[in-house]
Amino acid sequence: MSLLSHHCRMLFNQSSNINSLKEEGYDIAVIEAFNPCTFLVMEKIGIPFIAFFPGIFENPESIGIPSPLSYVPVFGSYLTDHMNFFERVQNIFMFFLSRVVEKKVHSKFNDVIEENFPEGSRPSLSELYKKAELWITNTDFIIEFPRPLLPHVIYVGDFLSKSPKPVSQELEDFISESGQAGFIIVTLGSMIPSYPLIEFVQEMNGGLAKISQKVIWRYKQSDWPKEVKLAPNVKLMDWVPQNDLLGHPKVRLLVTHGGYNSLREAVYHGVPVLGIPLFGDQYDNLVRVKTKKFGTFIPPDQMKAELFANKIKQTIEDKSYKATAMHMSLIQRSQPFPPDQQILRWVEHIIQVGGANHLHPSSYQQPWYQQYLLDVILFLLLCVTVTCYLTVKVLRILITLLCSVRKEKTH
Template sequence: MTEVLHGREAFDNFVKLMEQLGIQCSDLLRSDIMDSLKNENFDLVFVEAFDFCSFLVAEKLGKPFVSILPTPFGSVDLGQPNPVSYVPVFNSLLTDHMDFWGRVKNFLMLFDFSMKQWRIQSTFDSTIKEHFPEGSRPVLSHLLKKAELWFVNSDFALEFARPLLPNTVYVGGLMSRPVKPVPQEFENFIAKFGDSGFVLVALGSMVSICQSQEVLREMNSAFAHLSQGVIWKCNPSRWPKDVKLAANVKIVDWLPQNDLLAHPRIRLFVTHGGLNSIMEAIQHGVPMVGIPVLGDQPDNLVRVEAKKFGVSIQLKHIKAETLALKMKQVIEDKRYKSAAVAASIIRRSHPLTPAQRLVGWIDHILQTEGAAHLKPHGLQQPWHEQYLLDVFLFLLLVTLGTLWLCGKLLGMVTRWLCGARKLKKA
């Protein structure tokens, strides 16, 4: 995180993190915990897709499993239809409305994404070799497609429309909780600003710990330009001693984010772009200014901007004047609020809640003894069959063969005609 906040984010660092998870996975698979799990009579295993170890645990137990994807759709290859003409590749920072050069970029980034997926998944190769006998060693990319169901932590209110397999269900907002009254200390602060309302600032727990003091200074100066009050999740112990806190700012090391987002006087949410934070903001129809830091956050905020209920600014570009301008833009232009409310209606108007969808689908596959009826045969086809490369090659050979044969016949006819003319002249 410190590397990222200093502008040195690198894919290699993420690979090193996954290598550590692979080592931990080896320790887990050889531990007594696995013996105790084998003694339990599970019907189904529920796994989380960030740490691939959970897939290996399910495979070791020999049980069917369902998986939840906590990151945006497309961050892991689930074997979904992926028309690159309008489905942006993860980290491409494109929308579903691509011009020609956008489609070129998206096509090329598909290969980059595939190579990165291979590198990430290969960090578990030694773990698989150690704990699975030769001849029956699973391949992680195949295990992902083996899941009975995929629950994706997103929603059509945020995600671009795209084709989905029947065993894929959006459950964005699964972590939403009933709104509670805001604690009195926050109500007292909000009341000072009357109808101007307040701005909520929460950049995630990791950023709050590692945030540089220079960024804190710039943000504090930006907030001082607002007529609204600002409730900022920021560790007071890390506050620069030489910086005076703006008069309209309250910093706290904890805040009830969901309850504050539901408050009638909130005007703006400044967020790092974490998926759960965005889902909570959509739930309550709150426009956003995003400051993405790493991982899926830039992609999430591309969608926020495309749906027009927020804007984003790069962390390295954080200057007081720029940030203040962005915040005022979103607060004063009512189109952002209207778009956020429209997204909230989409999010809330599902016939079933995310929890009801998740539980209902799990009940369904338990009653039907699996989800084979939801999985297309294409998931079992080799890639050259899936993309009809064998068919194209066959048709190309037939076409070339036919052209060659026609050429030969034409040559024979031409020679015969030439020979006949010579005989007549003779």
């Protein structure tokens, strides 16, 4: 976020770019919502916008989405939607920690706001998040846990997966050598084409050497450590046509870092998953994979050749993983409205009607203590306290009177 705020400051310093965007007179903008700077740019330009978030919401409370902590796990908690008592306690603590982290993130952009917006009309990021006409995210409840949403928060699901194309002859020849065992795909995402820890690579390579399947591993060949002898069943490639390979009839497993787009492609093609979460949202994503039972994962600090090989064999040989993946593929492919059509129709709707105020809840205008009914709770507690106090007072008076009457009769 420090780097993004630095980029944001540089962007605002290029006033000619900001001015040219103003002069274009756009009807609406669709912005990438992970970077807070995009909201500041929209506020500066002054046009309505739709926010697109790539994956699971990290702080849904910041845009007012109801998040009951009893069954909605906080991002980064690594919990499921079925929590026992102590996990619910953990979830509450994670909620308060997430609010602290969010404030820390927002503070990174304070200098940008002070430098580019006049005093008295300086926006806060929490206010700008609520100015989005729509929030669209490329998730749905196939992978994500069911939870309440607001009318202007749209889960469109996967819109990148598509029917596979034939792979190259080189890959087809390699795959054909696998026989009935088939092949697996190993890729840790575009951000880490080569893993820098040699010990980790050694363990992965040793585990792959113990399995009967052929392996297509996305790893930058020039970075392969010379001291590690590549397993004979492994083919290294600088880049792989992942969607096409996942659609191949001989694919048996995807070994992945747990990036959301990779998981969506695996679901689309009905391929089980073995995850190795490295950073960001990947651990949370793979917790959902394991809970939904179409795969499992190994924390990177537990990576050992024997464990890795056993997990691969278990995930391939246990047919329940494949059956679940195929059922999830059926759910995804039979969605009533294709994701790209949903996005198109919603954008057209917002432009046509001139905004989405009819979808925004009145909670956006309420202070936080009203949203959580703290003022009502305080009032009711006060009423109960006063009632109890008066009841005790009256009882004491009655008891005193009764005692005095008895004494007089006795006398």
